[in-house]
Amino acid sequence: MFARSEEQRLLVKSVRDAVERDVEPVVDRYGKDEPLEKADVLEVLSVLSEQGVLGRDVPEAAGGAALDHTTWALMFEELPMQVDLVAMITSEVARMVHGAGSETVREEYLGPLLAGEIVGCAGISEPGVGSNPREIATTAEREDGGWVIDGTKTWISNGEIADVAVVVADTDAGKTHFLIDADAEGFGRERLEMLGRRYDHMGQLHLDDVWVPEENVVGTPGDALDRTYQSFELGRANVALLGVKTARNALEAATAYAGDREQFGKPIGGHQLVQRLVAESATYVDAARLLAYRALSMFDDGEQAATEAAMAKWFATETAVEVTSNAIQVHGAMGLSRELDVERYFRDAKMLTIPEGTTQINKLIIARDLLGVSAFR
């Protein structure tokens, strides 16, 4: 699609080889919707850590991989869907701890996160708070030289198995990030069952008067919303990559099936309306991928890419829905059968149109930039 440097080619090949050798055999032990056991998640994360996938742009001096976002994305595309989100979010939590964690928190958690020895999650959403993080109702009050946190975080990726959670809570100084160890007293959780990506470890976190020391403030009290909105920008490009991967898998399945399946005396891929489904899907996938990489390369160049990331996010995830639906159409009834992966891709794709700003929210962000008028209150 675009030129890769020799170094990028080698890094991608190294990840691909490691995935084939050490990750796929673990993933293949599970059913297509089944989440990996925690021990297997950690085994996979340690392989990905060695490849630099968890270290992303964290400097080498801090134990990271010092990669640019484009190179990281090329490597990330090689991961099986069953383990991509757990790696992505653990890496994001490591970046947050490195970028804004206190020295104590960095010493205790950064190494294990980068090594894939522990799993991270990030908690913004609550039962009553989705698209507007300004309404976060979880509270944190100063007590005994630290903070007491009380509230519920929901739809938290990795929440079911995370060892650490970075959550946003409301304080007297404004919205603030806190790192909470899952071993802390008052920390509870449950698994949430969803339509798609059932292999993910989606959870709800119950924070029942959880005390954390002052050092567990990530950043400074009152600065969490700014950092959250900033992190959404890269997060949107990340979720766009998930959309591209899902759509590409479905397109590959549809293309192969169109060559094999025969009706009316020839492969269905020879019928013009099937060709249309395949041609449109292939174009959408490439367009989505280009949008994702444009945003990522702008981040690499230190440019503002909030609008471009919002474009990539809504387009790639809606593309995933369209292309996985087309793939079912190409497969006929087999596409709806649990026997094949195509119905899973469709369910998985729909999951992606919601996080990191729904499709609607991302369109409002783009229009706000173009028109100079905000539709948000």
Ligand SMILES: Cc1cc2nc3c(=O)[nH]c(=O)nc-3n(C[C@H](O)[C@H](O)[C@H](O)COP(=O)(O)OP(=O)(O)OC[C@H]3O[C@@H](n4cnc5c(N)ncnc54)[C@H](O)[C@@H]3O)c2cc1C
């Ligand atoms: C796969 C997945 C992973 C997730 N991972 C995490 C995670 O790790 N951490 C975390 O904190 N959260 C996570 N979430 C939650 C996610 O961030 C929220 O679901 C999302 O912000 C939307 O919030 P909501 O679901 O409450 O929808 P709501 O905000 O209630 O929106 C409902 C509908 O109203 C529309 N809407 C809302 N406001 C407006 C508006 N101003 N204009 C037009 N339309 C509007 C939305 O587009 C949507 O269609 C995840 C969700 C999913 C599905």
